[in-house]
Amino acid sequence: MEDQQLQQWVERISLASFGRPFVHKARFNRRLTSTGGRYFTKSHDIEISWQQYVQFGADDVEKIIKHELCHYHLHLAKRGYQHRDADFKALLQRVGGTRFCKSLPTAKRREPYRYKLVCTSCNTEYLRKRKLDPRKYACGNCRGKLKLLKLDLQQHS
Ligand SMILES: [Zn+2]
Numbered sequence: 001m002e003d004q005q006l007q008q009w010v011e012r013i014s015l016a017s018f019g020r021p022f023v024h025k026a027r028f029n030r031r032l033t034s035t036g037g038r039y040f041t042k043s044h045d046i047e048i049s050w051q052q053y054v055q056f057g058a059d060d061v062e063k064i065i066k067h068e069l070c071h072y073h074l075h076l077a078k079r080g081y082q083h084r085d086a087d088f089k090a091l092l093q094r095v096g097g098t099r100f101c102k103s104l105p106t107a108k109r110r111e112p113y114r115y116k117l118v119c120t121s122c123n124t125e126y127l128r129k130r131k132l133d134p135r136k137y138a139c140g141n142c143r144g145k146l147k148l149l150k151l152d153l154q155q156h157s
């Protein structure tokens with residue numbers, strides 16, 4: 001399934017279930033695991049979790065698309081487009097969108113690598129999540145001495 005097919009899929013559901021066209025962009029997000037989909041109020045674009053599709057299949061993703069389209073159409077119509085709004089709840093029920101996304105088994109926040117052990121002889125690098133004493137370990141490649149470096153963390157959300 002490519003973004004292009006997702007786009008057509010969203011356009012189809014929009015016409016069939018909402019009677020209105022979807023004229024913005026839909027794409028898969030390969031890293032999104034905390035939720036099944038997202039609607040962006042600024043760009044009006046929709047993102048669908050690729051993991052959700054892989055693990056739960058087309059039927060579930062169709063319900064997620066409907067959920068995101070509820071945000072989309074209500075927002076464009078300047079009606080209550082947020083989860084707590086009556087408009088949103090009513091429309092979601094009418095089109096059969098998912099209320100909550102299934103949580104993914106892989107959604108558990110994976111701990112990032114914060115440290116790097118570097119061999120002072122052969123420069124082999126070892127990534128580590130926790131701080132440790134480099135003097136207690138030796139390079140797995142050449143048995144050389146290791147030094148510990150802290151990594152700059154790049155947070156993705
Ligand atoms: Zn939502």
Ligand SMILES: [Zn+2]
Pocket residue numbers: 119120121122123124139140141142143144
């Ligand atoms: Zn080494």
